[in-house]
Amino acid sequence: MKLHKLVFILFLSVFAFSAIAQTESQLRRKKEAIQREIEQLQKNLNKAASGKKLTLQQINTINAQIRLRQEKIGTINSEIKNLDNQISQNTNTVHTLQGQLGELKKEYAGMIRFAQRNRNSYDKMMFVFASRDFNQAYKRIKYLQQFSQYRKKQAGYIENTQQDLNGKIKVLDKTLREKSELLREQEKERERLGKDKNQQSAVLGKLSKQEKQFAQDIASRRRQQKQIDAAISAAIQRAIEAAKRKAAEEARIAAAKRAAEEKAAAERAKAENRPAPAATKAPVVREKTTSEALTATPEAARLSAGFEGNRGRLPWPVATGTVTERFGLHKVDQASYTNDGIDITTADGAAVRAVFAGKVLLVQYIQGRGVVIIMHGEYITVYQNLRNVSVSTGSNVDTKQTIGVVANTGDDAILKFQVRRGNAVLNPEAWISK
Structure with a gap:
C-alpha cells in the first residue's frame, strides 16, 4: 500500500509538472513576441527622434510601447506565479518522499536486525524442522525465501526513492534560480516602463509647445480621413442598394411567373369547360433588410457564416x-x-x-x-x-x-x-x- 501511494504521488507530480511546463512554454513565447514588438517600435521611435516636428505617429508609438511593456510585466508575473505553484508542488513532493524514505529505511532496519538475529543456517534449519507437519515446514521455507526477496526489493525501493528525492531537489533548486532571474527581469522592465513614461511626459510637454501645429495636423488628418471614409461608405452603400435591387427584381420576376401560371391554368379550365381555380392572393413583398440583401445568395450566406464563425x-x-x-x-x-x-x-x-x-x-x-x-x-x-x-x-x-x-x-x-x-x-x- 505504501508503494502504491508513493507511485501515485510521483504520477501526480509528473502530470502537474507537464501541465506547468506547457504553460511556461506558452508564456515564454508570448513574452518573446511582446519583446519583438517593443523592439520594432523602439526602432521606429529612434528613426523619428531626429525630426524636430512632433507627429501623431510618435505619440501613438510611445503609448503602444507603454501598453506592451505593461503587458510584458503582466506575463512575467504569470510566469512567477507558475513557478511559485511549481515550487510549492515540488516542496510537497520532497517532503512526501522524505517521509516515505524514512519509513522504508525504518522497515529495512527492522528486517536487517531480524536477519542478524537469525543469520545462522542452523537457526533456519531448526525453524523449519520445528514445524508441526510437512505443510507448515513448506510454508516456513517459502517464508524465508520471500523474506530474502522482499529485503532485496526493499533495498531497491530505498535506492529509487533516494534518486527521485535527489532529482526533485535539483528541480526545486533550478526553479528557485529561474524565479530569481524572472524577478530581476521584472525589475528591469519596471525601470524601462518608468523611462517610457518619462519619455511620454516629455513628448506631451513638447506637444503643448506645438499645440497649434499639432491641432492643424489632426484637423488635416480628419479631412483626409473623412474623404476616404465617404468613399468607403458610398461604395458599401452602392453594394447594399444593388443587392436590394437584385432581390426586388427577383421577387418581381417570381410574382410575374406566378401570375402567368395562374392565367394559363384559368385558360385551360375555360377550354375544358370547368371552373377556373381560385386565384391565390399575391404575397406582400417587403423590402429586404441590409443583412438579408447581402446574404441573399447561398455563396454570400456561406461567406457571412464563415466570417462570423x-x-x-x-x-x-x-x-x-x-x-x-x-x-x-x-x-x-x-x-x-x-x-x-x-x-x-x-x-x-x-x-x-x-x-x-x-x-x-x-x-x-x-x-x-x-x-x-x-x-x-x-x-x-x-x-x-x-x-x-x-x-x-x-x-x-x-x-x-x-x-x-x-x-x-x-x-x-x-x-x-x-x-x-x-x-x-x-x-x-x-x-x-x-
Missing part, C-alpha cells in the same frame, strides 16, 4: 505588426478624432493580406494611397494606405492572399484596417486573433 480567430492583415492606434475616440491634448478601425504599424514593404475569402468590392486610389474593400457576405473588410494593389474590383480572393503592399507614412509603415457589418463599423481587435 471565425470571430477572434481571423488572421492578421499583415504577417507581423503592432496595433499602435485602437478603435474608437482618441483625445490628444485639446484635439480629438475617431478611428473607425485600427492602425497597425508593420515593417517597410510588408505584404497586406485578405483576412478571409471574399470578393473585391472596390479598389481605389485616394490622395495617392490605395484602398481595397472586400465583401464577405454581409461583412466587409477595408484595407487602407497601400502603396500598390495587386487585385482588381470584382475579383475573388482567398484567406491570406496578398492584395498589396503597405505604404510608408512619415517614419512608419502603417496599415489602416476596418471591419464592418453592412455600413456599421466594428472593432477589428475583436475579430483578428490575439
